[in-house]
Amino acid sequence: NAGVTQTPKFRVLKTGQSMTLLCAQDMNHEYMYWYRQDPGMGLRLIHYSVGEGTTAKGEVPDGYNVSRLKKQNFLLGLESAAPSQTSVYFCASSPLWGEANQPQHFGDGTRLSIL
Amino acid sequence: KQEVTQIPAALSVPEGENLVLNCSFTDSAIYNLQWFRQDPGKGLTSLLLIQSSQREQTSGRLNASLDKSSGRSTLYIAASQPGDSATYLCAVRGLTGGGNKLTFGTGTQLKVEL
Numbered sequence: 001n002a003g004v005t006q007t008p009k010f011r012v013l014k015t016g017q018s019m020t021l022l023c024a025q026d027m028n029h030e031y032m033y034w035y036r037q038d039p040g041m042g043l044r045l046i047h048y049s050v051g052e053g054t055t056a057k058g059e060v061p062d063g064y065n066v067s068r069l070k071k072q073n074f075l076l077g078l079e080s081a082a083p084s085q086t087s088v089y090f091c092a093s094s095p096l097w098g099e100a101n102q103p104q105h106f107g108d109g110t111r112l113s114i115l
Numbered sequence: 116k117q118e119v120t121q122i123p124a125a126l127s128v129p130e131g132e133n134l135v136l137n138c139s140f141t142d143s144a145i146y147n148l149q150w151f152r153q154d155p156g157k158g159l160t161s162l163l164l165i166q167s168s169q170r171e172q173t174s175g176r177l178n179a180s181l182d183k184s185s186g187r188s189t190l191y192i193a194a195s196q197p198g199d200s201a202t203y204l205c206a207v208r209g210l211t212g213g214g215n216k217l218t219f220g221t222g223t224q225l226k227v228e229l
Contacts, residue, residue, distance in 0.1 A: 004158070007203070023141040033216075040221060041161075042119070042204070042222065043206075043217075044219075045216055045217070048216065064173040073164050092158075101146065101147050102164075102215065104217065105161070106158035106213065108157050109156075109157070109158055
């Protein structure tokens with residue numbers, strides 16, 4: 001049981017390039033989330049999804065797009081990368097049942113540098 | 116807007132010491148408060164979740180308390196060990212909005228020395 005898997009683990013991009021980060025979970029969770037973690041700022045929610053085919057904006061959505069075509073996958077896209085998007089990106093998931101009091105399960109992160 | 120603060124930002128203690136990590140939040144309208152552990156280069160691991168109706172939760176050497184009215188939580192670690200060295204984050208889930216969204220503090224980096 002792998003839990004939450006993020007690919008890639010590391011990536012270096014040039015300003016203006018595009019890329020997609022992939023998150024996959026094998027726990028049949030309905031909810032999935034993308035966060036970014038920056039020094040001194042904690043984790044901030046970028047986008048989230050409450051089920052297959054749904055997405056919603058979080059606290060810092062600008063410059064990112066997401067898709068949830070399959071329940072187990074949540075994709076985060078950067079259309080035109082900027083140096084301000086250099087960060088560590090975390091994906092998480094949580095179940096629907098008893099959702100108000102269920103912990104989120106996190107992947108190990110993707111370290112992204114934009115030059 | 117909910118704000119979560121953790122003090123201290125870093126803490127170094129000798130092995131065997133009991134210690135307390137603090138978390139405060141500005142809006143007491145919460146479903147729950149969670150404590151996570153983050154090891155270097157890794158994701159977050161859930162340690163304890165306290166529902167808004169609860170006062171504390173215990174797991175092994177860890178005890179978390181919640182005083183919702185004052186907007187405070189503490190994580191107590193008994194008999195600390197070098198393996199406890201990590202960053203500890205607290206997060207709150209507010210009453211409004213869907214999707215189990217969390218607001219995180221910036222964490223306390225703990226080092227337990229031999």
